Amino acid sequence: MKLFLDTAEIDEIRTVARWGVLDGVTTNPTLFSKIKGKTYDEVLQEICTITSGPVSAEVVADELDGMLREGRHFAKLADNIVVKVPMSETGLEAISRFRAEGIKTNCTLIFTANQGLLAAKAGASLLSPFVGRLDDINEEGMTVIRELVEIVTIHDIETEVLTASVRHPRHVTEAALAGSHVATLPFKVFQQMVRHPLTDKGIVQFKKDWEAARAAMAANAKG
Numbered sequence: 001m002k003l004f005l006d007t008a009e010i011d012e013i014r015t016v017a018r019w020g021v022l023d024g025v026t027t028n029p030t031l032f033s034k035i036k037g038k039t040y041d042e043v044l045q046e047i048c049t050i051t052s053g054p055v056s057a058e059v060v061a062d063e064l065d066g067m068l069r070e071g072r073h074f075a076k077l078a079d080n081i082v083v084k085v086p087m088s089e090t091g092l093e094a095i096s097r098f099r100a101e102g103i104k105t106n107c108t109l110i111f112t113a114n115q116g117l118l119a120a121k122a123g124a125s126l127l128s129p130f131v132g133r134l135d136d137i138n139e140e141g142m143t144v145i146r147e148l149v150e151i152v153t154i155h156d157i158e159t160e161v162l163t164a165s166v167r168h169p170r171h172v173t174e175a176a177l178a179g180s181h182v183a184t185l186p187f188k189v190f191q192q193m194v195r196h197p198l199t200d201k202g203i204v205q206f207k208k209d210w211e212a213a214r215a216a217m218a219a220n221a222k223g
């Protein structure tokens with residue numbers, strides 16, 4: 001399963017890229033609103049210099065011409081830009097038009113397998129069901145991932161399921177087990193995945209034992 005970083009923060013992207021585990025980046029208007037002093041275009045172009053993986057840039061227009069204008073503009077910023085389009089009747093039309101133009105799309109704000117099926121048929125290369133937001137309203141977000149992965153597999157549809165709105169490391173494990181092709185994670189979840197208290201404890205203990213062994217060897221050498 002590919003791992004994307006769900007952020008517009010350049011430092012976070014550089015950090016995960018250095019770990020060697022970054023496959024791409026997703027942004028959205030909320031994530032961009034946290035960045036000060038840069039335009040969305042500048043942020044996207046900088047991200048595309050850090051990763052050659054897909055970088056999702058979200059349109060905000062709600063009519064077709066606006067979506068097409070914004071998406072075409074983003075697609076010119078770098079070769080690895082994927083245009084993020086919200087699920088709606090107009091969104092499907094935009095996805096279908098982008099596909100005809102060779103522009104890759106990520107259909108966002110998917111909450112049911114049927115929405116995902118429609119987005120896939122319209123030509124979205126990535127389908128983004130939001131698991132965390134479904135869990136928030138007492139639904140089982142992972143069910144949509146399982147159903148959509150199965151539908152895409154049974155019918156051999158050329159698209160990828162991207163688990164979005166990830167809230168904790170367990171979501172990542174469950175998405176991987178469900179066969180999700182991609183998961184996009186906040187930086188904090190990447191950090192949580194690295195850490196385990198027994199790992200931390202083990203590192204401290206190994207260092208302590210190593211230093212004790214060295215001290216004993218030095219004492220023996222002195223005779």
Ligand code: E4P
Pocket residue numbers: 006026027028030108128130132133164165166184
């Ligand atoms: C990513 O593509 C989505 O926009 C993001 O995962 C949404 O996450 P949230 O539900 O935590 O805002």
